[in-house]
Every structure is written in C-alpha cells, then in structure tokens.
Amino acid sequence: xxxxVDVRNMVRWVAEHxxxxxxxxxxxxxxxxxxxxxxxxxxxxxxxxxxFGVIELMPTSDHESYGFKYVNGHPxxxxxxxxxxxxxxxxxxxxxxxxxFLAEMTVLTALRTxxxxxxVARRLARPDSxxxxxxxxxxxxxxxxxxxxxxLGIRELRVWDTDPAAVAKFLKNVEPLGFEVxxxxxxxxxxxxxxxxxxxxxxxxxxxxxxxxxxxEGVHLNAIGGDCPGKTELDPAILTRGAVFVExxxxxxxxxxxxxxxxxxxxxxxxxxxxxxxxxxTSPEQITVFDSVGFAVEDxxxxxxxxxxxxxxxxxxxxxxxxxxxxxKDLFGLVSALAPVL
Amino acid sequence: xxxxVDVRNMVRWVAEHxxxxxxxxxxxxxxxxxxxxxxxxxxxxxxxxxxFGVIELMPTSDHESYGFKYVNGHPxxxxxxxxxxxxxxxxxxxxxxxxxFLAEMTVLTALRTxxxxxxVARRLARPDSxxxxxxxxxxxxxxxxxxxxxxLGIRELRVWDTDPAAVAKFLKNVEPLGFEVxxxxxxxxxxxxxxxxxxxxxxxxxxxxxxxxxxxEGVHLNAIGGDCPGKTELDPAILTRGAVFVExxxxxxxxxxxxxxxxxxxxxxxxxxxxxxxxxxTSPEQITVFDSVGFAVEDxxxxxxxxxxxxxxxxxxxxxxxxxxxxxKDLFGLVSALAPVL
Numbered sequence: 190x191x192x193x194v195d196v197r198n199m200v201r202w203v204a205e206h207x208x209x210x211x212x213x214x215x216x217x218x219x220x221x222x223x224x225x226x227x228x229x230x231x232x233x234x235x236x237x238x239x240x241f242g243v244i245e246l247m248p249t250s251d252h253e254s255y256g257f258k259y260v261n262g263h264p265x266x267x268x269x270x271x272x273x274x275x276x277x278x279x280x281x282x283x284x285x286x287x288x289x290f291l292a293e294m295t296v297l298t299a300l301r302t303x304x305x306x307x308x309v310a311r312r313l314a315r316p317d318s319x320x321x322x323x324x325x326x327x328x329x330x331x332x333x334x335x336x337x338x339x340x341l342g343i344r345e346l347r348v349w350d351t352d353p354a355a356v357a358k359f360l361k362n363v364e365p366l367g368f369e370v371x372x373x374x375x376x377x378x379x380x381x382x383x384x385x386x387x388x389x390x391x392x393x394x395x396x397x398x399x400x401x402x403x404x405x406e407g408v409h410l411n412a413i414g415g416d417c418p419g420k421t422e423l424d425p426a427i428l429t430r431g432a433v434f435v436e437x438x439x440x441x442x443x444x445x446x447x448x449x450x451x452x453x454x455x456x457x458x459x460x461x462x463x464x465x466x467x468x469x470x471t472s473p474e475q476i477t478v479f480d481s482v483g484f485a486v487e488d489x490x491x492x493x494x495x496x497x498x499x500x501x502x503x504x505x506x507x508x509x510x511x512x513x514x515x516x517x518k519d520l521f522g523l524v525s526a527l528a529p530v531l
Numbered sequence: 532x533x534x535x536v537d538v539r540n541m542v543r544w545v546a547e548h549x550x551x552x553x554x555x556x557x558x559x560x561x562x563x564x565x566x567x568x569x570x571x572x573x574x575x576x577x578x579x580x581x582x583f584g585v586i587e588l589m590p591t592s593d594h595e596s597y598g599f600k601y602v603n604g605h606p607x608x609x610x611x612x613x614x615x616x617x618x619x620x621x622x623x624x625x626x627x628x629x630x631x632f633l634a635e636m637t638v639l640t641a642l643r644t645x646x647x648x649x650x651v652a653r654r655l656a657r658p659d660s661x662x663x664x665x666x667x668x669x670x671x672x673x674x675x676x677x678x679x680x681x682x683l684g685i686r687e688l689r690v691w692d693t694d695p696a697a698v699a700k701f702l703k704n705v706e707p708l709g710f711e712v713x714x715x716x717x718x719x720x721x722x723x724x725x726x727x728x729x730x731x732x733x734x735x736x737x738x739x740x741x742x743x744x745x746x747x748e749g750v751h752l753n754a755i756g757g758d759c760p761g762k763t764e765l766d767p768a769i770l771t772r773g774a775v776f777v778e779x780x781x782x783x784x785x786x787x788x789x790x791x792x793x794x795x796x797x798x799x800x801x802x803x804x805x806x807x808x809x810x811x812x813t814s815p816e817q818i819t820v821f822d823s824v825g826f827a828v829e830d831x832x833x834x835x836x837x838x839x840x841x842x843x844x845x846x847x848x849x850x851x852x853x854x855x856x857x858x859x860k861d862l863f864g865l866v867s868a869l870a871p872v873l
Contacts, residue, residue, distance in 0.1 A: 242627075250581075259623075261629070284583050358861050509635070
C-alpha cells in the first residue's frame, strides 16, 4: 500500500501546524537537499505546450528515493473559474521501484515556491531589508508574504495587481495577520523604495512589468512568474544590472527570465552559494536577482517533508496502487483468481 | 474530483469482462490511436537508471487529453519477492490541465503490452501461423498467450524459461484455458518449427537468448524483453536477416534490440503499416521482427479504454486530487479557513 495525502488532508495538515510553520520547516528540507545537490539526478522538466498552457513532469532522484511532480500552468484558467496551477506528486523507493507516497501538490507547490524564495532571499537580500514590493496578488502571494516574514522579518508590503479583486482578496487574507500593506497605484509606485521586489504574475507572454530604471540599488529581486518559453516578466536590462542566481541552469536557460539573454550570460546556481564555492551578495549596493522557475529538487524536498510530518498522524490514507501477487511472477493469477477467463 | 481505479477495482474490472475480452477491446483502442499517430506529442520516455533497474515517465498528449505512466523495471525484483514491473498512470484535460483519471497500471501494462504485440502480429505474422514459441514465462507470458489466441487463433505454445518455477506457474495458469503447451528443453528446442516467436525475458544485460541460425523462414518475432540501454535479448544478426518494425524510432534506437546496430539501420514504424504508407510483410518467407519496447501512446490508449469502460460502473472511486477554492486565486483561503495562521 502507498500513503496518500489528498487535498482535504493536506489542508488539515497545514492548518494543524499553520502555514508559516510549515514553510519554515520546508525551508530547512529544501536547503538540506540543495546542500547535497551533486547526489541528485537532474534534468530540465518535460513540458507539453499548447495554446492553453503547459503540462509538465518534474522528476528527480537521490538514488534512495525517486520523486516527480505533475504540474500545469494555464494563465487563462482563473478567468474561467479554474486555478492557474494544479499539481500532484509522488515518491518511490529506488531499490525496487515501488511507489510509496502520493500527495496533492497544488497547495504544496504554493508552500514550496514560497519556501524556496525565502530560502534564497535570506542569503541574498540585504539583512536590513524591511519593505517588500509584490507585483501580482494571485494564488502565490500570501504564501510569499508569510515566507518572507518568517525568514527575514518583512512586515511592510507594497502591492500591485492589474486585477482589483485579486488585491482585495490579498488584503482580506493578510491584514488579519499583522502585515502593514500599502496598495500601490502602479508597479512603479509599488517598487519605489522597496528593499525586496517579488514579481509573481502569470501571463503566458513576453511581458515587461518592470523596467531597469525602476530597480534601486541594493534591491533583491525575487522573480517567480517567468517560467516558460515565451513567458517572462522583466526588462532584460534588469538582468544585466545585477547578479543573477538560478536553480538549475539548463532548465532556467529555457524557461527563466534569462531566456531573453545569450546562452553564455553568466549566472550562479544557488546551491553554489550555499556550498560557499560562489559568492552571494558582494555589497549592500549590488542588485541580486533570483530568476526562479521552480525545480524538481524543491518538490522532492516538499514531498519528503510532508511524508515525514504525516507519519504517525491521521493526515493520510492508504491506497492500493501496486498490485502485489504472492508469487511476483504470477500477475495473471491475480486477474484469473476472481473469474474464469475463457 | 478525479476518478481512481485502484488495484482491487482493476482486477475486478478485468475479471468481470475476462482478460481475453479486455485485451481484444484494448487492441482496438491502441490501433485507433496508432491510426492518428500524427496528432500525438511524442518523445522518448524519461528514464532514471540505477544499478537496481530503471524508473521511467512516459508522457504523451493528443491535445485534448494528456496522459503519462510511471513505470519501473527491476530485473532482480522477483528474486526478492517484488514484481519486475509496477506502474500507475493518469489522464488530464489539456484545456485546463486538471487531472481527471488515475489508475493502477501494473495489471494494465501487462494487458496493453500483450494487446500491442497482438495488434502488430495480426498485420505482420503469416496468416496461417499456428505455433508460438515463448521464451520467458514471467508476468507477461499468460497475457501474451491470451492475446495471440484472440487475435490470431494461436493455440499451440512451445515454452522455455531458465526458471522451472516460472514454467510451472505458466502451465498451471494456461492449461485450464485450453492451450496445447509443450515445455521445451531449450530456447533452440522451443523455437524449432514455430511460426511466431515471443521473447520476453528480463535480464538487464546484453543477453543472447536466440541466435540467427535458429530463426526459420517466415517467422514473426515478437521481441518484448529488450527495452533499456544495455538490455537486449537477440543476436543482432537476427535483425539484419529480417524486416524490423518499431513503435517510435527515437525511443527504440535508445532502448530496443536495434541499439546493437548503427543509428542508420532501416526500420519501419508500425503506424506506417497501418496507414498503408509502408509495407508490412512482403512474402511468406520473410522474417518480420517487432522490436517492442512499449510506447506512451499505448498507455494512453489503455487508460482511455479503462476510463470509458468503468464509467457508470462501481469499478472506480473518486479522489480529492485537485484543490478547488471557490475563488481560483484564493488558494490561501483554503488553508487559512480551518485555523488561525499566526
């Protein structure tokens, strides 16, 4: 039997611990896995593009466990009553290939994306950062706010979205949590004076939500929304003004903001910063850019974290995913035992 | 909610219809999909190799539905009480990326592999074929026997396996079904005089279970077991004696028997035979070889078939795989509704 955490149990598990606590725990799991980067099989995710959006498979393995996530990205979904991103994923034992753990990952992806952003920002943002601008107040936004408060103490938010209903939803969700939120009049207004800028929009288009002259010295830019070929958020001139950090270069060259730049444009993989083999931020004035697209190792870490956390609780059920005949070569016996086959 | 067919329901569904009937229905679904080959996104499967075996993801899409299978192949598993192959898979709607159908595919893979072999053989084997040799009597063997009886009327089997217990299991399973089975003294003995030869062994090694001089004129060779880099069954001289047919050339060049031959070795993709754009068997004396590795479109067809067949029955349950907030941008509301998040 495999363990299965469905949406109801995932939500109950998050509520039991609180999303801020879950994100904090997840940051440690992701950082642990980034610190053993070389142990993982890594490949760019396998994408199926259509005019509607993209469907992707994201596999990785540390040679003890294998994991993958199924995830879609459909920018026009919310206007039709669907979510932009849904996901589920699993873990298997490498030694015999048997699936052991299956989980919804729509909620989990939101948590792990925020955890990854905060993990990176606590190394790259200025330690005295106080104000975060957020461009885009969709599904991911509240999770980002909580993650940055937990990891960096950010309580002042300046937000902007082209959808007033999304802004109202964001205010409703985060104001009870004690944030000081200013609704900006434009993206430019939002980022003026911000220490950290989080861009999290979802158009499947070459958008330019920020231009280079808007980015002040010393800013850390957490760029989440550009994550597909042809889907970018930033003026490429921003990227050449600062130091760019990525998850897994071969995938980010295809999907990230740096798809707008030549293939030789220098970037640092974040695990190198953790390992101390490459510098992170080198001065208070430097602009640092995390060109985030989401990488399979983060999902692997998130699945490990949930699996470990729900063990011994009621937040999972067992499902019958692997046929298990007494004689492993007698699969046919399973089928024929119930009825004559003639 | 997504529909889920677990092992118990898959077994009950197969038993209800009988495996022979299920295989017959599946052949039609697979052939329908092979006839619209150009509509599918196709790529070689994504494999993670270790000394234990391989774990693979096999995605495809016809731009209306997206499907993938998770599958492992661990040749040493049976000796440790596990099955060589386990699998599960899913279908999703391309227009919004939402998963709609999840199923165990250990049993289903056995059925679809047999269905694919029979679909190909009924075009390529001599119409007067009467005797099938089977090298390997593991998990796949009974399904192959049933499939070839249904599609080609084969009732005489000559079997050989290095594992006497596997042969005994095969006899126990198929003798009540009315086959005439001869247990051969060797692989050479099994294939002598056979019209069709099915090779279905599982060593992850460059094995040579048959050499070229053993293959008589007019034989159709259904070669299933070689399906990984470094995992082959046949003397390469067999391949150059006959016409070789494959599923999807880029994947078979990596995984199939033809990995032993230069990349330019001519092969025919079976969908071309169905479409009439390339010849199948051209004479009664010709040797035809189906270098089968298993392709994603076959799993897509098998999933479609089960999905359609179980609709309106009790052979599935609904699972809560996709978080579905009332406001699609308010994923956080789902999590925070249950408990304070401070």
